[in-house]
Amino acid sequence: EPEVTQTPSHQVTQMGQEVILRCVPISNHLYFYWYRQILGQKVEFLVSFYNNEISEKSEIFDDQFSVERPDGSNFTLKIRSTKLEDSAMYFCASSEGWPYGYTFGSGTRLTVV
Amino acid sequence: GIQVEQSPPDLILQEGANSTLRCNFSDSVNNLQWFHQNPWGQLINLFYIPSGTKQNGRLSATTVATERYSLLYISSSQTTDSGVYFCAVTTQGGSEKLVFGKGTKLTVNP
Numbered sequence: 001e002p003e004v005t006q007t008p009s010h011q012v013t014q015m016g017q018e019v020i021l022r023c024v025p026i027s028n029h030l031y032f033y034w035y036r037q038i039l040g041q042k043v044e045f046l047v048s049f050y051n052n053e054i055s056e057k058s059e060i061f062d063d064q065f066s067v068e069r070p071d072g073s074n075f076t077l078k079i080r081s082t083k084l085e086d087s088a089m090y091f092c093a094s095s096e097g098w099p100y101g102y103t104f105g106s107g108t109r110l111t112v113v
Numbered sequence: 114g115i116q117v118e119q120s121p122p123d124l125i126l127q128e129g130a131n132s133t134l135r136c137n138f139s140d141s142v143n144n145l146q147w148f149h150q151n152p153w154g155q156l157i158n159l160f161y162i163p164s165g166t167k168q169n170g171r172l173s174a175t176t177v178a179t180e181r182y183s184l185l186y187i188s189s190s191q192t193t194d195s196g197v198y199f200c201a202v203t204t205q206g207g208s209e210k211l212v213f214g215k216g217t218k219l220t221v222n223p
Contacts, residue, residue, distance in 0.1 A: 045210040101146050101161030
């Protein structure tokens with residue numbers, strides 16, 4: 001079964017540093033997403049991306065965050081000037097669009113120290 | 114926005130027992146999915162079920178869209194079923210984002 005691949009699985013970074021989280025969505029999917037889950041809390045939507053542009057973003061997704069699809073396969077989330085509260089599990093997901101469901105990657109656990 | 118309420122918040126079972134998890138949502142939905150988050154944090158898709166009934170092995174799910182709820186049934190539970198079960202929906206009206214409930218934490222004891 002096709003998978004969404006995320007790298008790295010774990011990342012530890014110093015506060016104030018920039019991190020890039022990488023995702024390879026399923027090849028025939030058109031919609032791409034990032035979600036975040038702070039430890040012990042529910043999964044929260046960050047941003048959706050379609051046709052090479054952001055289609056929707058949440059209040060969490062401020063100027064500290066950016067997304068990019070640098071080539072035909074990768075989808076990245078950049079977090080600038082990381083803060084302690086950015087520590088979370090970050091999930092990438094992709095979809096063919098309605099009426100199909102979403103497939104999530106295994107997540108990147110980001111720890112900001 | 115849409116509210117997604119899951120119950121119970123916590124559930125402890127003995128291996129072999131059956132259970133029913135519930136998801137209520139406050140508005141019409143285009144998409145409803147059930148996920149299992151395992152102890153390593155991975156989100157495993159169980160069912161895509163905006164309406165109707167589906168079965169996959171010991172798991173089955175039913176969504177009654179007109180009454181705005183979905184049920185996940187786990188039969189003959191095993192210790193590997195432990196984890197958090199999330200219900201997530203997208204609303205009708207154009208938004209593609211999945212809205213998650215807070216989950217049901219299931220512990221299956223041997």
